[in-house]
Amino acid sequence: MTHLPHLQAGILPENINQDSCLQDYFGECSETTIKDNVVIVYELLEEMLDNGFPLATESNILKELIRPPTILRSMVNTITGSSNVGETLPTGQLSTIPWRRAGVKYTNNEAYFDVVEEIDAILDKSGTTVFAEIQGVIDACVKLSGMPDLTLSFMNPRLLDDVSFHPCVRYKRWESERVISFIPPDGNFQLMSYHISAQNLVAIPVYVKQNISFFETGSSGRMDITVGPKQTMGKTVECLVVTVHMPKVVLSANLNATQGTYNYDPVTKILVWDIGKLNPQKLPNLKGSLSLQSGAPKPEENPSLNIDLKIQQLAISGLKVNRLDMYGEKYKPFKGVKYVTKAGKFQVRT
Missing domain, CATH: 2.60.40.1170 (Mu homology domain, subdomain B)
Structure with a gap:
């Protein structure tokens, strides 16, 4: 194996999709996962890189080089002192199709x-x-x-x-x-x-009618947001969430949501309206008042709305x-x- 100074420096080539490879091995790519499997992660990166350049990046080839961790294998390795490194070179590495291992068989294709x-x-x-x-x-x-x-x-x-x-x-x-x-x-x-x-x-799947205003006097403001379908080709908009990063002077929000739930965090100043599935017959609306810090000047700019959504069976x-x-x-x-x-x-x- 090649020694990799890049690992010690914490530098990885950007064109290696190491996240998807680690997800194939561990199910998720998080700080905890990497800490718990630091030896296997290091072994994987040593096979994926050759002197800092991408070498083997296919997960099915890597699984022949470095066996995925299991509880039983971890126990055996601890007792015997052995590692997850395979003893033979993957069959794909010796063929003209290095991304595919040889002799693949499935009952259901x-x-x-x-x-x-x-x-x-x-x-x-x-x-x-x-x-x-x-x-x-x-x-x-x-x-x-x-x-x-x-x-x-x-x-x-x-x-x-x-x-x-x-x-x-x-x-x-x-x-x-x-x-x-x-x-x-x-x-x-x-x-x-x-x-x-x-x-x-580029079709825009939803439209937003909104009115956010802050008054010069009275330390208050108003909000009125409605979301509706625009170009969805007849498909349902799901997992619809509207997020608003409010100005620092906004202390609280007293709103009424006709659909879904809202939450305003006075510390982070973030308002999240979780709508869920968009009903085109009865459009969701969020309306109410905002309380501002007393004596503070009126915010110079209105906040932008960030929209999150998902539409199944539609590109x-x-x-x-x-x-x-x-x-x-x-x-x-x-x-x-x-x-x-x-x-x-x-x-x-x-």
């Missing part, structure tokens, strides 16, 4: 793809879009026997002009035919990421998978595609 899009947007007071773009990824969970060769095609591939692919994708095929052709890694991986920055292609860009075909193997796998839209940095100015 399945391939699932999740199209996940995050919309970043800034809307002005009148609801006009100031800025909007979409960050999208296609996450895959492929559990197929043998050495399958897959092709994934889209109904509208012209939407995708700024893309980044997993190394398994044959880029020339994409350039010529706009078809993703690849021999997949075994298990979970990110097939591709894309970015859509043309504002005319807000309109991207749709047309078909998934498999070659090289004779069995018929079970295939599935799921879409989800989330809010990234979604802000409404008041």
